[in-house]
Amino acid sequence: MERNHYITEAELERQKKIAEAVYLETRDRDLKYFVETFGCQMNVRDSETIKGELVEMGYSEAPGKEEADLILYNTCCVRDHAEKRLMGNIGALKELKDRKPGLIIGVCGCMMQQEAVAKKLLKRFPHVSLVFGTNVLYRFPEMLEKVMNGERIAVTDRADDAIAEGLPQMRDNARSAFVNIMFGCNNFCSYCIVPYVRGRERSRMPEDIRREIESLVRSGISEITLLGQNVNSYGNDGSTGMTFAQLLRYVSDVPGLKRLRFMSSHPKDLNEDVIQAIAAIPNVCHHVHLPVQSGNDEILRRMNRRYTRERYLSIINRLRELVPDIEFTTDIIVGFPGETEEAFSDTLSLVKEVGFAAAFTFAYSPRQGTVAAKMEDQIPEPVKKRRLKQLNELQAEKTVENNEKYIGYVGEVLVEGCDMRNDTTMLYGKYQNFKMVYFPGDISLLNQYVTVRVLQTNKNSLLGEMIDE
Ligand code: 5AD
Numbered sequence: 001m002e003r004n005h006y007i008t009e010a011e012l013e014r015q016k017k018i019a020e021a022v023y024l025e026t027r028d029r030d031l032k033y034f035v036e037t038f039g040c041q042m043n044v045r046d047s048e049t050i051k052g053e054l055v056e057m058g059y060s061e062a063p064g065k066e067e068a069d070l071i072l073y074n075t076c077c078v079r080d081h082a083e084k085r086l087m088g089n090i091g092a093l094k095e096l097k098d099r100k101p102g103l104i105i106g107v108c109g110c111m112m113q114q115e116a117v118a119k120k121l122l123k124r125f126p127h128v129s130l131v132f133g134t135n136v137l138y139r140f141p142e143m144l145e146k147v148m149n150g151e152r153i154a155v156t157d158r159a160d161d162a163i164a165e166g167l168p169q170m171r172d173n174a175r176s177a178f179v180n181i182m183f184g185c186n187n188f189c190s191y192c193i194v195p196y197v198r199g200r201e202r203s204r205m206p207e208d209i210r211r212e213i214e215s216l217v218r219s220g221i222s223e224i225t226l227l228g229q230n231v232n233s234y235g236n237d238g239s240t241g242m243t244f245a246q247l248l249r250y251v252s253d254v255p256g257l258k259r260l261r262f263m264s265s266h267p268k269d270l271n272e273d274v275i276q277a278i279a280a281i282p283n284v285c286h287h288v289h290l291p292v293q294s295g296n297d298e299i300l301r302r303m304n305r306r307y308t309r310e311r312y313l314s315i316i317n318r319l320r321e322l323v324p325d326i327e328f329t330t331d332i333i334v335g336f337p338g339e340t341e342e343a344f345s346d347t348l349s350l351v352k353e354v355g356f357a358a359a360f361t362f363a364y365s366p367r368q369g370t371v372a373a374k375m376e377d378q379i380p381e382p383v384k385k386r387r388l389k390q391l392n393e394l395q396a397e398k399t400v401e402n403n404e405k406y407i408g409y410v411g412e413v414l415v416e417g418c419d420m421r422n423d424t425t426m427l428y429g430k431y432q433n434f435k436m437v438y439f440p441g442d443i444s445l446l447n448q449y450v451t452v453r454v455l456q457t458n459k460n461s462l463l464g465e466m467i468d469e
């Protein structure tokens with residue numbers, strides 16, 4: 001397979017040399033970074049790369065903004081008021097910059113891929129000296145070096161829609177990791193800005209993905225989540241020689257990999273092969289995040305989702321048939337242009353019918369440049385708000401119902417953290433099918449697998465006890 005959608009080795013080498021030079025130049029200064037990440041797992045993963053690059057250049061993490069020599073916001077533009085909030089945050093940094101003239105303030109991520117927003121930001125805030133989008137992370141050393149030398153840098157074009165392999169990464173989680181399998185999106189759902197900012201689909205080569213997983217597992221990580229805007233279309237451009245179902249099989253037998261997850265799935269591409277793979281591969285987790293967006297066929301059509309309610313339900317039913325303990329989570333938008341009360345009630349009835357373990361619900365937010373933003377029958381904000389509330393109330397009931405199924409359930413949990421509750425240390429973690437459970441235990445069990453029996457439910461969560469297997 002050809003690697004013509006990759007950044008060349010020579011270019012990566014050039015960036016490495018620059019990073020080295022920056023390191024040598026600044027190593028006596030004990031430079032500190034503060035990176036704040038907004039939005040989805042893609043951005044979280046991108047920030048891990050940027051932090052890795054910073055560490056390579058001699059930076060370490062600052063405890064807070066005040067102590068930082070570089071403050072970077074990794075932004076999201078999928079919904080709403082993010083822009084206003086960002087502008088507020090950046091505005092508030094002016095005073096810090098006045099006190100610390102050497103401070104570098106940067107903004108990156110999806111929002112900066114929208115040229116008009118990036119321009120506005122640069123014009124309004126002279127104290128911002130570094131702006132870049134999502135596809136040029138590999139060029140970060142070069143950009144930072146220039147900024148250190150007093151230049152103001154803005155790279156917001158998408159000319160480099162290519163994949164960069166082998167960039168450094170700073171993972172702050174010792175048990176679980178995200179691994180990109182593809183970038184970009186080709187679907188153009190009519191409400192969504194992602195295809196405009198993140199560009200066309202590019203899939204990584206299977207060997208690179210497997211190698212990354214092997215190295216993560218060697219470092220002690222046992223849970224991997226394969227990431228893509230629409231993982232089911234992995235390899236659709238023919239560049240990888242593998243479909244998503246094949247990729248699942250290909251990476252699942254990395255020794256020591258206990259849990260293999262993936263997200264997000266698109267109902268139009270989640271086919272029988274993938275269903276069979278989920279059912280057959282022992283360490284593929286029994287959880288599918290399957291955004292439905294709406295339960296009404298006309299709205300789905302206007303959203304350009306390319307599936308019907310019936311097709312969505314048939315995937316759910318087929319998966320439940322083959323994998324009885326599977327759990328589903330979803331994304332739903334209310335108040336999409338043209339959504340009548342009747343159409344909205346179809347969404348409510350779908351939520352009732354499926355019984356999602358959890359739903360991420362959003363009021364439709366027009367994104368400039370998308371098809372839906374220009375549709376005529378926009379829904380008034382108060383109606384969207386009311387529908388969102390109604391939907392959330394219904395899902396809350398369904399969550400309780402879903403939890404009740406688990407009383408008496410016994411399974412393995414990967415411990416993720418702890419809370420103090422009335423002087424008791426309550427550990428929490430997930431079963432393989434994504435259900436979260438709280439139970440008393442010692443913090444030394446962090447990142448370990450323990451067996452937990454569910455005793456009762458408490459509003460949104462399960463409460464249990466550890467048992468010996
Ligand atoms: N308005 C509201 N929600 C949106 N999403 C994406 N674009 C918009 C928008 N313009 C939601 C979808 C998607 C999730 C990541 O964000 O539900 O699945």
Ligand code: SF4
Nearest residue numbers: 185187188189192194
């Ligand atoms: Fe946006 Fe649709 Fe692509 Fe998801 S699949 S990123 S909702 S266009």
